[in-house]
Structures are given as C-alpha cells and as structure tokens.
Amino acid sequence: MIVEGAIVDVDGARPAYVRFRKGRVVEVGTPGTDSGRGRERRIHGIVSPRPVNSHTHLGDAAAAREPPLADVADIVGPRGLKFRLLSSLSAEDKELAMRSALQQMVREGVGAVVDFREEGVPGVEQLRNAARDLPIEVRILGRPVERPVAPGELSQLLRSADGIGVSSAREENAPTRTLLADRAHRAGKWFALHASEEVREKPEAYLSPRPDLLVHLTKASPDDLEAVAKARIPVAVCLRSNALFGRSPDLSAFARAGVRLLIGSDNAMLNAPSVFRETEFAYLATRRAGHPVDAEFLARAAFVEPWLWLDEPGRARVTPGMVGSPLVLRLPTEDPAYQLVTRATEQLIVPTGAE
Numbered sequence: 001m002i003v004e005g006a007i008v009d010v011d012g013a014r015p016a017y018v019r020f021r022k023g024r025v026v027e028v029g030t031p032g033t034d035s036g037r038g039r040e041r042r043i044h045g046i047v048s049p050r051p052v053n054s055h056t057h058l059g060d061a062a063a064a065r066e067p068p069l070a071d072v073a074d075i076v077g078p079r080g081l082k083f084r085l086l087s088s089l090s091a092e093d094k095e096l097a098m099r100s101a102l103q104q105m106v107r108e109g110v111g112a113v114v115d116f117r118e119e120g121v122p123g124v125e126q127l128r129n130a131a132r133d134l135p136i137e138v139r140i141l142g143r144p145v146e147r148p149v150a151p152g153e154l155s156q157l158l159r160s161a162d163g164i165g166v167s168s169a170r171e172e173n174a175p176t177r178t179l180l181a182d183r184a185h186r187a188g189k190w191f192a193l194h195a196s197e198e199v200r201e202k203p204e205a206y207l208s209p210r211p212d213l214l215v216h217l218t219k220a221s222p223d224d225l226e227a228v229a230k231a232r233i234p235v236a237v238c239l240r241s242n243a244l245f246g247r248s249p250d251l252s253a254f255a256r257a258g259v260r261l262l263i264g265s266d267n268a269m270l271n272a273p274s275v276f277r278e279t280e281f282a283y284l285a286t287r288r289a290g291h292p293v294d295a296e297f298l299a300r301a302a303f304v305e306p307w308l309w310l311d312e313p314g315r316a317r318v319t320p321g322m323v324g325s326p327l328v329l330r331l332p333t334e335d336p337a338y339q340l341v342t343r344a345t346e347q348l349i350v351p352t353g354a355e
Contacts, residue, residue, distance in 0.1 A: 050111030052306030055264025141165030163190030
C-alpha cells in the first residue's frame with residue numbers, strides 16, 4: 001500500500017508518500033517519486049507516529065455518571081468522590097472498566113498511555129491485568145498507600161510499576177517527595193506529580209526534588225513556565241478535565257516559554273480517554289480564549305514529544321525501518337497538522353496490515 005499526501009512527525013509536517021509492506025514502512029519520499037509503478041493500492045491521507053495519551057487515571061473508569069458540580073478536591077481529591085468510588089468497587093470491576101478504556105484507545109490508534117495509578121501495588125497489578133495482550137504500551141506510575149511511606153511497600157511498588165506518580169507538592173510534604181523521587185531515580189524509574197492545578201504553587205515546590213514529568217500547571221505564571229522550560233521538564237496538560245472545573249491553561253504561554261508539551265485525557269470518570277477529542281478541544285479552546293496556538297504545536301504534543309519522553313525516538317519519525325507501525329488517516333492533506341489535530345477520528349484510520 002502507498003499513502004500519498006503528507007507526513008507529520010518529529011521533523012514537522014511535509015508533503016510525502018509512504019509505502020507499506022506487511023504493515024511496515026519500507027519507503028518514504030517526495031510525492032510522485034515512489035517505486036510502486038501503479039501496481040499497489042494507493043490512498044490519499046496523512047501518516048504520523050501513533051498518538052500517546054500522556055496522562056490518565058484509568059482506575060476510576062467504572063464511574064459512568066455525570067459528575068456533580070463541585071471543585072477538584074470534592075471530586076478527585078484524597079477524600080473525594082473518586083476515592084470513595086474506588087473503595088466500593090471490586091478488583092474485577094475495576095479491571096473490566098480499565099480494559100474497556102484501554103480498548104477504546106487501541107481503536108483510536110494510541111500507541112502508549114502513561115497512567116497515574118493509585119491504590120498501591122494492588123492498583124498497579126489491576127492495570128497490568130487489564131492491559132494483558134492489548135497492543136498498547138501501558139506505563140504505570142504507582143502511588144504508595146501508607147503515610148509515612150512504608151519502605152517495604154515502596155520497594156514492592158517500584159518492582160511492579162514504571163515509576164511513582166503523586167498528587168501534588170501541596171498534598172505530599174517535602175521529605176516524602178524527596179524520598180519517593182530518590183528511590184524512583186535510584187531504581188531507574190520516573191517520578192511525576194501534579195502541579196499548580198487548583199492554585200499557583202511556587203516552582204521550587206514542584207521542581208525540587210526534580211520530577212521527570214509535571215501535570216497541569218493550570219495556574220502557573222509566565223515566569224513559572226520559564227522555570228519549567230529551563231529545567232527541560234515536560235508538562236502533560238488535560239484541557240477537557242480543566243474545563244470541567246472552570247479552568248483553562250494558556251497554552252500560548254507554554255509555547256512562548258518553550259515548554260515541552262504533552263497531552264492527556266486525565267480521569268476516565270470525567271472524560272473519554274480520547275487523544276483525538278483532547279487535541280481538537282485544545283485547539284478550539286485556545287482560539288476561543290483569544291490565545292491561539294499553532295496546530296503543529298499540539299500535533300507535536302500528542303504524536304511526537306511523548307515518544308521522546310518515553311525514550312523511544314524511533315517511534316517519533318516516519319521512516320523506513322521505524323520502530324512499530326505509524327498511524328494512517330484518510331484526511332485532507334492541506335495543512336496536515338491542522339487536519340490531524342481537529343479532524344482525526346477512529347473511523348478515518350486506515351489499516352496497514354500491522355493491526
């Protein structure tokens with residue numbers, strides 16, 4: 001199969017053709033120069049790396065009802081609706097709901113997901129069970145239950161998870177954050193936390209100990225964003241979740257500061273785990289707020305930067321022999337980053353033979 005149209009990847013958006021054989025990329029070049037000689041199926045569309053959902057909480061996927069009008073703490077805080085729900089559900093119920101959410105992401109072509117999984121080691125194991133045999137990378141940032149942190153629980157958690165993901169600097173004291181970050185980094189794993197979500201926090205509160213990933217920064221000032229960009233720490237934003245609580249980060253300020261942006265869908269109890277919906281909403285929300293960002297900035301946040309953060313750069317470039325299979329969408333090819341960010345749907349995905 002030959003896809004004629006455009007590529008959007010780590011090298012930007014550009015006209016191109018991509019030739020596939022048995023689901024793998026075997027040839028890439030300028031449109032009209034392929035070696036197919038008319039003997040192969042041809043379609044018009046866009047080829048990109050697979051999207052990554054860079055921040056989720058899939059554990060609460062079993063909650064299907066409309067959330068009440070309340071603030072963040074009442075819904076997803078440590079004593080909020082979410083944790084009351086989690087305590088009321090069986091492990092089987094949670095695994096079934098998480099698997100359904102993962103299957104939706106698979107249908108949308110998502111290549112990887114980074115999940116903040118609460119409930120300690122059992123929570124991590126439940127998500128591992130839910131993801132079994134699904135064609136998606138699941139990176140789990142677990143959270144120890146005991147406070148003070150129990151050494152035995154933390155050791156076991158770091159054996160089963162890909163890192164540690166905690167609530168925020170406001171909810172975890174400095175000694176606890178330092179312990180968790182140090183142990184995670186010594187184990188060669190990630191340490192991540194939410195920051196400046198409800199109120200502005202000083203950067204020194206969430207930049208020390210150094211995290212590998214920050215989430216939200218909804219209330220961060222331009223100077224705060226400059227500090228984060230200087231530290232080269234990626235930030236996962238979740239605009240649909242923020243909007244549900246009346247918040248809207250100024251992504252144009254992130255872009256001006258040079259922040260490495262990632263995109264996630266946040267709590268599965270609040271939003272469908274769809275990267276396509278998230279990028280479209282982000283594009284429209286920034287336009288409506290009068291602070292638009294380039295579609296290519298958002299495309300990079302969903303399809304490129306996450307692979308670099310995951311240390312899988314081979315999945316960020318569409319090229320012969322690339323790791324894994326890219327995404328092919330039957331979309332118009334004018335302004336390809338815009339098409340990818342605003343028009344992509346599950347129904348437009350073209351199978352390449354690797355599925």
